[in-house]
Amino acid sequence: MQTYPNPGSQPPQKSNTLLIVLISILSVLVVAAIIICILFATGIFSLSERNTESARSIPAASSAPIPTALPTSNEVVQTTMFVANVKNSIYFRSAPTEDNGNIICEIPISTPVGFIENTDAIYAKVRYNEQSGWVKREYLSSTQPTAPPIVQDNTVKFIMYVANVKNSIYLRSTPAEISGNILCEIPLGTAVGYIADADAPFAKVSYNGSIGYCKSEYLSYSVPRTQSRNSDTMYVVNVKTSIYLRSAPVEENGNIICEIPVGSAVTFLENTNGTFYKISWNGTIGYSKSEYLSW
Numbered sequence: 026m027q028t029y030p031n032p033g034s035q036p037p038q039k040s041n042t043l044l045i046v047l048i049s050i051l052s053v054l055v056v057a058a059i060i061i062c063i064l065f066a067t068g069i070f071s072l073s074e075r076n077t078e079s080a081r082s083i084p085a086a087s088s089a090p091i092p093t094a095l096p097t098s099n100e101v102v103q104t105t106m107f108v109a110n111v112k113n114s115i116y117f118r119s120a121p122t123e124d125n126g127n128i129i130c131e132i133p134i135s136t137p138v139g140f141i142e143n144t145d146a147i148y149a150k151v152r153y154n155e156q157s158g159w160v161k162r163e164y165l166s167s168t169q170p171t172a173p174p175i176v177q178d179n180t181v182k183f184i185m186y187v188a189n190v191k192n193s194i195y196l197r198s199t200p201a202e203i204s205g206n207i208l209c210e211i212p213l214g215t216a217v218g219y220i221a222d223a224d225a226p227f228a229k230v231s232y233n234g235s236i237g238y239c240k241s242e243y244l245s246y247s248v249p250r251t252q253s254r255n256s257d258t259m260y261v262v263n264v265k266t267s268i269y270l271r272s273a274p275v276e277e278n279g280n281i282i283c284e285i286p287v288g289s290a291v292t293f294l295e296n297t298n299g300t301f302y303k304i305s306w307n308g309t310i311g312y313s314k315s316e317y318l319s320w
Contacts, residue, residue, distance in 0.1 A: 029190070043179055044045070045116060052276070053233040055064050057193045059224075060098060060312070062288055068186035069152065070082060073231075091192040096174035096186045098158060100140065100141065100152075100227070100298060102141060102152055103140050103141060103142070103247060104140050104166055104167075105137050105138070105139060105140065106137070106138055106165045107135055107136065107138070107152070107165070107166050107167075107168065107170065108132050108133065108134050108135060108136045108138065108160075108164055108166075108168040109134065109135070109165065109166035109169075109170045110166065110167070110170075110262060111134050111163050111164055111165060112165060112232075113133065114131040114132055114133045114134060115131065115132050115160055115161065115164045116128050116130075116131060116132075116135075116201075117130050117131065117132050117151075117153055117158045117159075117160055118148075118158055118159045118160070118189065119159075120157070120159065121144045121145065121147070121148035121150075121159040121160055124262060125201050125202045125203070126202070126203070128199075128201045128203055129156065129158050130154075131199060132153055132160065134170065135169055135170050135171065138151040138152065138153045138155075138160070139151055139152035139153070139166070140239070141157065143162060144159060146162075147161060147162060147163075148160065148162060149161075149162045149165060166236045167291065173298050177237050178221075179220055179222075179229075179231065180295065181218030181219065181220055181231050182218075182219050182221070183218075183219050183245040183246075184216050184217070184218060184219070185216070185217055185218075185219045185230070185245060185246060185261075186214060186215065186216055186217070186244065186245050186247065186248050187211050187212065187213050187214060187215045187217065187239075187243055187244065187245075187248075187249075188207075188213070188214070188244065188245035188249035188262050188263070188273035188319055189242060189243050189245070189249075189262070189263070189319055190213055190243055191213070192212065192213055193210040193211055193212045193213060193240065194210065194211050194239050194240065194243045195207050195208075195210060195211075196209050196210070196211055196230070196235065196237040196238070197206045197207075197227075197238045197239065198200055198237055198238075198240065200224040200227035200229075200238040201224075201227075202225040204268060208235055208237050209233075209235070211231075211232055211239065213249065214248060214249055215232070216248075217230040217231065217232045217239070217244070218230060218232070219244070220236070222241070223238050224243075226240055226242060227239065227240060227241065228240075228241045228243050228244060230244075242263075242302075242316075245263050245319070246262070246264065246265055246287060247260070247261070247262055247287050247288040248288075249262060249320075257292050257293050257294075257318070258290050258291070258292060258293070258320070259290070259291050259292075259293045259302070259304065259318045259319060259320055260288060260289065260290055260291070260318070260319055260320075261285050261286065261287050261288060261289045261313075261317055262287070262288075262292065262318070262319045263316060263317050263319075264287050265287065266284075266286065266287060266316055267284040267285055267286045267287060268284065268285050268287075268313050268314065269281045269282075269283075269284060269285075269313065270282045270283050270285055270306055270309065270311040270312070270313055271301075271311050271312045271313065272311055272312070273312060274298055274300070274312040275301075276304070276314075282309060283309065284297055285306050285313065289306065290305045291304040291305065291318065292306070293318070294307040294310065296315070297312060299315065300314060300315060300316060301313065301314055301317055302314075302315045304318070
């Protein structure tokens with residue numbers, strides 16, 4: 026028998042449930058859309074976010090100006106200064122060191138030079154006679170001094186002789202060992218007029234009408250003998266009065282035997298250590314410093 030629904034009962038609620046689900050989905054979509062719009066509007070989210078991040082990873086160029094390197098001061102004359110604080114002159118050198126081998130020339134007092142730069146606490150680089158070189162900073166002044174009159178005392182004090190060389194020594198125009206200042210050669214045994222001590226190790230002398238400089242170690246108060254070095258006879262030189270004969274090849278007060286006058290002949294026996302020679306004098310054997318003995 027066919028059964029009919031009871032007129033008083035409610036039909037199934039499927040259509041209502043479906044409607045509620047659809048409305049909920051639409052609500053979620055609407056809320057999501059609103060949120061996205063807000064994010065776009067505030068700039069928090071952007072389709073070009075990746076590009077923006079890439080751009081942020083590259084540092085922006087600084088707006089500050091890039092400093093320009095200062096031009097080097099080498100060979101550029103900054104100002105003019107003057108040779109000062111000396112009696113006569115200073116050395117102009119090819120290097121900022123105190124070496125006899127790097128002297129170019131002398132620069133007289135009151136002479137202007139082109140200041141280039143301070144090399145260190147001692148030397149300054151300058152230009153003089155179209156050439157760059159170094160001088161001591163203590164001899165430069167921004168104020169030009171009045172050059173005093175040069176008074177040279179060339180009075181000969183006593184006579185000395187060229188010794189301790191094989192043939193001759195150089196007479197130089199300046200007290201420095203450089204190739205450009207050689208005036209002439211003075212033969213072994215030649216007399217020269219001693220004037221004064223110059224810059225060590227040089228002495229100022231007069232020779233054959235010329236005033237110059239030669240090394241003090243090659244001058245002796247006595248005339249050197251010219252015997253061959255094969256001879257056993259040597260002579261006391263390079264002292265004013267005498268040298269010590271010692272009982273041992275050392276310089277001690279307790280080993281002095283006697284004194285040997287300058288010019289005395291002694292017999293060479295042995296080169297002990299380079300500093301002392303073993304010699305015989307008047308029958309007494311001992312030791313004397315080699316620098317005071319010459320053939």
